[in-house]
Amino acid sequence: MADAPPASGSQFRRVLLKISGEALMGDQGYGLHPPTVERIANEVKKVHDLGVEICMVIGGGNIFRGLQGSAQGMERTTADYMGMLATVMNALAMQAALEALGVFTRTISAIPMDQVCEPYIRRRAVRHLEKKRVCIFAAGTGNPYFTTDTAATLRANEMKCEAIFKGTQVDGVYDSDPKTNPDAKFFSRISYDEVLTRNLRVMDASAIALARENSLPIIVFSLNAPGGLAGVVQGEGKFTTVSTLASDQKGAA
Numbered sequence: 001m002a003d004a005p006p007a008s009g010s011q012f013r014r015v016l017l018k019i020s021g022e023a024l025m026g027d028q029g030y031g032l033h034p035p036t037v038e039r040i041a042n043e044v045k046k047v048h049d050l051g052v053e054i055c056m057v058i059g060g061g062n063i064f065r066g067l068q069g070s071a072q073g074m075e076r077t078t079a080d081y082m083g084m085l086a087t088v089m090n091a092l093a094m095q096a097a098l099e100a101l102g103v104f105t106r107t108i109s110a111i112p113m114d115q116v117c118e119p120y121i122r123r124r125a126v127r128h129l130e131k132k133r134v135c136i137f138a139a140g141t142g143n144p145y146f147t148t149d150t151a152a153t154l155r156a157n158e159m160k161c162e163a164i165f166k167g168t169q170v171d172g173v174y175d176s177d178p179k180t181n182p183d184a185k186f187f188s189r190i191s192y193d194e195v196l197t198r199n200l201r202v203m204d205a206s207a208i209a210l211a212r213e214n215s216l217p218i219i220v221f222s223l224n225a226p227g228g229l230a231g232v233v234q235g236e237g238k239f240t241t242v243s244t245l246a247s248d249q250k251g252a253a
Helices: 034-049 066-071 076-100 122-130 148-158 192-198 205-213 228-233
Strands: 014-019 053-058 105-109 134-138 164-168 186-191 218-222 240-243 248-250
Touching: 014 034, 014 148, 034 053, 034 076, 034 228, 053 076, 053 122, 053 148, 076 105, 076 134, 105 122, 122 134, 134 148, 148 164, 148 205, 164 228, 186 192, 192 205, 192 240, 218 228
Parallel strands: 014 053, 014 164, 053 134, 105 134, 164 218, 186 240
Antiparallel strands: 186 248, 218 240
């Protein structure tokens, strides 16, 4: 990665945004909700306009989830490949929304499908980021038995990102579900080991371990707060940082 200073107003030069497929379905129970996709694309554009190089990984659970298919009797490998294809559909939808906003975007798939997107070649993807194009990494790692959380951590390390931003339905990491427990305690900072020990499900265990091995911070924030992503990238708003440092527990807001 180039040694240029961080983008204006941001402490980061290059980041990866990880969101679930469910984040794209809005209030629907399934599929894509175009206004929601457009809203998230606008959030990404705001970060891009700061001069931050940004890449994305989007899950596929709004269309098909491999584990659920496997639980219903489908062979696990086949189910996981179907889930990977769902992530490609979501990536193409996000690419279309970003390009409608004037943001040059590349969908890059771990499973070659040259007619619809680029194959994953690390050096080419790095070059896209250097040229200020948004890269959306699709099809997970290209292998069954690995989640998109693990794929996001892998790609963030390969792209030399300085942090993973995990967009969720809540504004950080709590010791229990704040939607059902009003006394849930909020962590402004927590260690990888504590996330694993407490089984807090920030990301799956493989992703947390990979981030820990490479000292890659994971920043958990609410995807629903307007302007939230750009604010968090600039160190503003409410969020949790998962890193090697000890936890800093605060009372729930």
